[in-house]
Structures are given as structure tokens and as C-alpha cells.
Amino acid sequence: MDFINAIILLLNFTVLPALTYGSQLALGAIFVTLIYGVLRFANFATGDMMSFGTMFAVLLTYYFQSLGINFGILPTALLTIPFAVFFMIFYMLTMDKFVFSYYRIKKSPPVQLAMVSVGVMFITQAIIRIVIGPSDRRFLDGEKFILKAKEFKEITGLNEGLTIKSTQILTIFITIIVVSIMFWFLNKTKTGKSMRAYSDNEDLALLSGIDPKKIVLITWTIAGILATIGGILYGLDKSYRPFVYFNNMLPIFAAAIVGGIGKPYGAFLGGYVIAFAEIFLTYAYKKFFIYILPDSLEPSSLVQLLSTDYKFAISFSILVIVLLFRPSGIFEGKKI
């Protein structure tokens, strides 16, 4: 019985949150990797672009609520996704037209484009600050829990409760759908194949008659969808604090690089690697050991390897270790 309690404990406090957080990182990491693979620069505006898309979802959620529109037990924010995605893509294409395309046509080195993206990041942050402000906002409505700890205890008679938040299941479920559609698109459709060909060998793609303008457009479109959905899911699960998204860029980049930058499935996996590492290394295992060890061996400390404040240090360490020992990542992406 204690053993089952221990498993439930881990499931509740590590596995489920890690899967959720990992899915959110994965969407961001695929965004980073697509931009890197196709447009060939590290986009430092990633976090704030996700925040930007989420901002529209928050505003539209408030608007929908004021109109009395809701999505039943599901969060109203899900209804706003298509509109938020639309605004996001429009914003990205505007930025591309007025900022990135100039450097792309000039064939600037990737470092220069990365610096330009830092500029775009500041602009995006400023717009967010003006439009919605920096304060914390909750925009989750509908049913908050699928399974409450108390109900779980009553059903199973265990000491440990398992809480399943609706946002956790929604995140995992939506991520799987979005990522499957994206992989289907990249691997099976003509446009997807031309995107991969362009990412692989730009000159040869041009010689094969692939239109680079179309590729850029499609890439930003997919990036916009991923950024917005990733941002909204993160905001629903935690809360929408615009500048937390900026901090999330470190684990997102770490995920993209761990997986092998330029490889979408690597980024997808990388998201979970980073999330599980962060959560497993910062979880206090005291209660877990109390369950599985005999009373005499009961730990006196929290048995926590690192304080949760060091969460980002873990992503950073993984990033450094990967860059030192396997710079091409798990799936042999482009070398950095």
C-alpha cells in the first residue's frame, strides 16, 4: 500500500506536472527549431512572441466573457485560439516584412539576424506593456479539476491524493494533436517537403524551383500557431504574467538544442527532457522516502537535490553539457 502511495505521490507532483510543462516547452522549442532550420537564425523574440499571442487570447477571453460567450466546462480561451493565432501570424509577418526580410535578402550572417531578433523582442515587450501591462492575470474559466485529491482518496482509499487539473490534460491532449498535425504536414505534404528541403539545402531547393517567399510565409504561419497555442496553454496552466515568458526562453532554447536544433522531433522530445530534469531534480523526496523506506531510515531533511529557485540553472547546465559533449544534440541537428 505504501508503495502505491509513493507512486501516486510521484505521479501527482512530478510526472503529471512535468508532462504538462514539457508539452508547453516542446511547442516553444519546435517554434525555435523551425525558425532556426528554415530562416537560419536563433529567434530571441520567441518567449515574447508567445506572450504576444497569449495577450490576444487573454483580451479576447475577457471580451467573450463580457458578451456571455463561454465554452461550457472548457476554458473560453480555447475559443479564442483561432483569432489569437490570426493576430499572431499577422504580427510575425509584419515583423518579417519590415525587419527580418531586409537582412535575409542581404544574406546577413545568422548572428546579425539573432541580434535583430533581440530588437524585435524589445519592441514586442513594449507593445505588450502598452496594451495589457505587466500584471498577473488569470483567464482560466470552466471546470478547473478533472479529478480532485479528495475524490481520488475516497475512490481508492489511499492516503495520497491525485489531482488532475483540466489544464494539464488539455495541454497534453492539444500538444499531441498540434504536433501530430505538424509532423504530418512536414512529412507528407508537398509544402512540408519543400520546407524540409529548403531547410536542408537552400541552394539546391532554389534549383529545384522551390519558392523561398512561400517557404518563409508558411514557416511564420506554423511558428505563429505553435507560439500562440504554447503560450495560451502555459498561461492557462500557470497564469498570464507577460514577462515570465521571457524567462521561459532558456528552457525552450535548451530543449531545442538538446534535441538537435533544426529537427522538430528532437525539439519535441527535448521539451520533455528539460521538463523532467527540472522537476525531478527540484522535487523534495522526503515524503516519497517515508513511504518506501522502513521507519528507522526515515530521512530528516527534505531530500531535495536543488531548490526550485535553481530551476533555470538546470536547463542552463543541460545546455552547457550538451554543447560540450554532443553539440549536434540527440538527433544530430545542425552543429552550433
Place this chain on the structure above:
Amino acid sequence: MAFFEGKNMTAGYDNGPDIITSCNLNADRGEIVAILGPNGAGKSTAMKVLLGLLSLKSGNVIIGGEDISKLTTQDRVKKGISFVPQTKNVFSDLTVRENLEVGAFLRMGNIENVIEDIFDLFPILYEKKSQIVGELSGGQRQQVALGRALMMKPSVLMLDEPTAGVSPIVMDELFDHIIKIKKNNVAIIMVEQNAKQALSISDRGYVLVTGKNKFDGSGKDLLNDPEVRRSFLGV
């Protein structure tokens, strides 16, 4: 008048000196033409000019009677000129089949029968069709590169050193394939380092020296020309 023709071509990089001056090259369909010459003779430059990767200072490029000197590379590709670069000539992250599909993007309609034709021409590609090209051997990659270039059913095929870096056995095999391609009524222009072997399968050859036409003639004539033999074939 030949099907594909570069007339009095003069070109150079930016404001630098002219790399090729008044250079003339042409090829008819169903013909293999080799461009030879010492290092720095302007062979690759001539090819770039024909393809539009480098613009002409003077002269013309003509295909089927139409002057395409002002067209971009992409537009020339649409006119049926296919090119296999010397390096990075395949999509190494894509499978063999996907490489072929990408090659046919300019063609509308059903590409299955074209893929079948390519598999007939290069049986090894059929065996490896689902494999990632990056995992193939050098000779197999060159076949993928040729296959990709042929997918758009080109009227002109330009090859930049198709046998660079492969073993002599593979080289013979590749030349056999090139002869087979010629039978599909394609004009083939190739730049080659292996001058002797290239001339032996070519219908005609050009020898360029410092960007000018030095010798031209049938493959056999050039092979037997004592001056060409002495200066370029090393025999």
C-alpha cells in the same frame, strides 16, 4: 544552330577581372559535351553563367531559339535547365524518394511514372528508396543527385564534376548512367577533372584556357590531338 547555346559570353565576379571572355559553348539534345581545362580556366564560371548564377557582362544564353540571358536562375530552371552542383547536390536529411519528389516540384500532375523511370535508370535507388540520403555512399548519392535533376524532365542537364571524389569503379558506373541519360534526348554539359574518361564518353568537348576557347572538336579528335594530349591529358 544548337539547342542550347552560350554565345560570346564574357563575365566576372563583381568588379574583378573577366574570368571568361568571348566564350562560346553549345550543346544539342541527345549529346554529351565536356568542358575541360586546367584549374582556373573558367569552366565552373562558364557553367554558372549558363545557369544564371552569375550575370553576363556581354553575350547571350539561348535555349531553343529563345534568349534567356536576362532570366534569373529560377526562371531558367523552369525553361528546362537542370543542374547538379559539385557539392551539396542532394537533400541529405530527406529520403531517396523525397529527394526525387522535390526534384519534380516544377512539374504538374502525376509524378509516379517519372519516379518509376528514374528507378529503372538507377535500380539501386529503388532498393534504397526509404533511406535517408545522408546515409548513402558517395556513388549512390551522386545517383540520387542525377535522379533528382532528371525528375523535372529537363531538356538540358548540367553536371559540375559528377565524378569528383568517387572511386574509379564508381566513376565508370556513373559515366554509364550519363550515357543512358543522353538517350532520353537530353543535352548534357559537364565539367570534368577526369579529362580522358570524360572525353571518351563525350560527343564533343571544349578545352578552355584562361577563360577563352582554346580547342574544340569531337571527343575522339580531342583525345587524339597531340597538343591537347600533351598539355591537358598528361600523356
